[in-house]
Amino acid sequence: xxxxAQSDIVTAAVLVIGDEILSGRTQDQNSHYIxxxxxxxxxxxxxxxxxxxxxxxxxxxVNALRGRYDYVFTTGGIGPTHDDITADAIARAxxxxxxxxPRAIAMLLERLKLDQLNAARRRMARIPQGAELxxxxxxxxxxxxxxxxxxxxxxxxxxxxxxxxxxxxxKTGVRVLVETIDAAGVPEGRYAAGLxxxxxxxxxxxxxxxxxxxxxxxHNEIVLRSRDAAALAAASVAVRALxxxxxxxxxxx
Amino acid sequence: xxxxAQSDIVTAAVLVIGDEILSGRTQDQNSHYIxxxxxxxxxxxxxxxxxxxxxxxxxxxVNALRGRYDYVFTTGGIGPTHDDITADAIARAxxxxxxxxPRAIAMLLERLKLDQLNAARRRMARIPQGAELxxxxxxxxxxxxxxxxxxxxxxxxxxxxxxxxxxxxxKTGVRVLVETIDAAGVPEGRYAAGLxxxxxxxxxxxxxxxxxxxxxxxHNEIVLRSRDAAALAAASVAVRALxxxxxxxxxxx
Numbered sequence: 001x002x003x004x005a006q007s008d009i010v011t012a013a014v015l016v017i018g019d020e021i022l023s024g025r026t027q028d029q030n031s032h033y034i035x036x037x038x039x040x041x042x043x044x045x046x047x048x049x050x051x052x053x054x055x056x057x058x059x060x061x062v063n064a065l066r067g068r069y070d071y072v073f074t075t076g077g078i079g080p081t082h083d084d085i086t087a088d089a090i091a092r093a094x095x096x097x098x099x100x101x102p103r104a105i106a107m108l109l110e111r112l113k114l115d116q117l118n119a120a121r122r123r124m125a126r127i128p129q130g131a132e133l134x135x136x137x138x139x140x141x142x143x144x145x146x147x148x149x150x151x152x153x154x155x156x157x158x159x160x161x162x163x164x165x166x167x168x169x170x171k172t173g174v175r176v177l178v179e180t181i182d183a184a185g186v187p188e189g190r191y192a193a194g195l196x197x198x199x200x201x202x203x204x205x206x207x208x209x210x211x212x213x214x215x216x217x218x219h220n221e222i223v224l225r226s227r228d229a230a231a232l233a234a235a236s237v238a239v240r241a242l243x244x245x246x247x248x249x250x251x252x253x
Numbered sequence: 254x255x256x257x258a259q260s261d262i263v264t265a266a267v268l269v270i271g272d273e274i275l276s277g278r279t280q281d282q283n284s285h286y287i288x289x290x291x292x293x294x295x296x297x298x299x300x301x302x303x304x305x306x307x308x309x310x311x312x313x314x315v316n317a318l319r320g321r322y323d324y325v326f327t328t329g330g331i332g333p334t335h336d337d338i339t340a341d342a343i344a345r346a347x348x349x350x351x352x353x354x355p356r357a358i359a360m361l362l363e364r365l366k367l368d369q370l371n372a373a374r375r376r377m378a379r380i381p382q383g384a385e386l387x388x389x390x391x392x393x394x395x396x397x398x399x400x401x402x403x404x405x406x407x408x409x410x411x412x413x414x415x416x417x418x419x420x421x422x423x424k425t426g427v428r429v430l431v432e433t434i435d436a437a438g439v440p441e442g443r444y445a446a447g448l449x450x451x452x453x454x455x456x457x458x459x460x461x462x463x464x465x466x467x468x469x470x471x472h473n474e475i476v477l478r479s480r481d482a483a484a485l486a487a488a489s490v491a492v493r494a495l496x497x498x499x500x501x502x503x504x505x506x
Contacts, residue, residue, distance in 0.1 A: 016301075019459065020476065021288070022297075022298045022299060022301070023292055023429070023476075024290075024291070024292045026463070027282075028284075028285070029280075032274075032277065032280040032281070035275060035277035036277035038277070039277045044275075045276070046275060047302065047303065047304055047305075047310075048274070048275070048302065049301065049302050049303075050284070050300065050301035051300055052299060052300075057300075079462065079464060079506065080441050080442040080445040081448055081449070082445065082452050082460070083460065083461050083462060111504070111505065111506075112442075112504055116442070116504050118443075118446065119446060120441070120445030120449075123445075124442075138505070139466075139505045139506040140506075155465070158466070176276070178276075178278070188332050188333050189365075189369070189371060189377075191334075192335065192374075193371065193372060193373050196335040199336075206272065207336065208272055208273055209332065209334040209336060209337075210273055211332060212408070213391065213392075213408060213411070223276075223278060225272075251364070251365055253333060253365075253377065253392040253393075
């Protein structure tokens with residue numbers, strides 16, 4: 001396979017919106033889920049940001065990210081309460097009006113009775129002009145996609161449904177292939193020089209070294225990544241041989 | 254207690270450096286740990302970014318964040334392998350030279366024999382000029398603090414030790430106090446209007462509404478946060494009364 005053309009690469013960022021993540025109340029699970037999901041479909045996640053429930057911060061982050069990456073996935077802030085300000089922030093970021101969308105109202109009424117559709121719940125139907133809705137079969141309150149920005153719920157169960165709903169509409173690139181090489185018992189400082197040389201000799205492959213410590217000792221892994229299967233296989237053989245040649249150093253780094 | 258003066262507030266950002274997080278291989282645990290740790294000592298985490306092992310990206314992020322927040326905590330990229338480029342990136346961000354630091358070499362030699370101190374391991378002693386070292390009792394390879402940027406390992410066990418080592422040197426603000434109110438069985442759309450009014454009536458308190466769904470149904474929580482204990486107590490009484498008055502709506506949002 002020839003080296004990947006630029007068009008084989010589709011990039012993305014995740015923007016997590018939520019005071020609860022920054023305060024330490026909640027551990028963000030969404031960005032890791034999206035990272036794995038995008039890797040599987042051939043989209044490279046290049047950046048994650050977490051910002052508070054603050055309109056200026058959201059607008060600035062959306063505008064910084066949407067210009068740099070093919071897609072931006074946001075999570076959080078699209079519910080019915082006063083701290084749900086993402087839709088307004090996105091409209092402001094794009095400079096478009098936001099109003100109640102009859103399609104979104106129709107979706108909400110699949111789950112809510114008409115007398116339950118109060119002003120707060122109608123807020124969930126406020127969609128920036130020009131956006132396409134992204135369905136959610138659980139509560140029916142939709143996310144949306146405007147240009148290259150996909151706006152999803154923060155509740156993981158709902159976010160997963162929205163990602164499934166929008167994924168078929170995304171352009172995708174050539175998947176990155178991964179080989180993980182077990183370097184258990186060999187400290188990083190022992191293989192670093194050899195790995196540096198092999199990384200230079202295999203420019204189509206990116207090599208990462210990930211140390212892990214436990215009571216049982218050092219347990220490192222080397223991860224090789226490439227869009228080129230033949231290059232990956234060649235690098236993998238070379239790195240495995242390097243590690244096998246170096247066993248028996250008892251240092252921890 | 255009077256409203257907090259600006260000087261009562263100390264802010265921070267976390268910069269996670271690592272391809273392994275963005276590729277979905279590893280779930281970042283460090284930013285959540287740091288978020289909780291900082292909340293406990295009275296530092297407000299305002300932003301998290303995750304960037305790849307790319308010097309330009311690291312430099313840009315460090316310079317964007319260090320100008321905006323009192324502290325920036327980085328994790329990852331300070332080991333002995335070729336993909337560990339954080340120290341060089343930090344030196345470049347500050348425009349200072351980087352060289353081998355004899356204090357760091359001395360620390361490494363507490364764990365390594367002299368004949369183990371090869372070129373790769375010496376890389377872990379390369380420290381930007383003007384930085385203070387941050388000790389790590391596990392592997393002895395230090396992190397460092399330069400101006401308001403604290404550079405720590407990505408391995409959680411080591412990062413925890415470094416955070417403990419640097420924390421006593423940080424200025425801290427007034428801690429944010431938190432009250433969590435159980436709104437089990439009351440959907441957000443039912444209490445949103447009342448909560449909006451209460452949030453407006455209690456400007457010293459920030460109120461967040463966090464829906465949770467499971468097979469058992471809706472289980473929301475309202476989180477009130479403030480530096481003012483009396484204001485927090487008053488808002489808490491009012492929000493609890495609101496929720497109790499609204500039980501019995503079977504919608505999910």
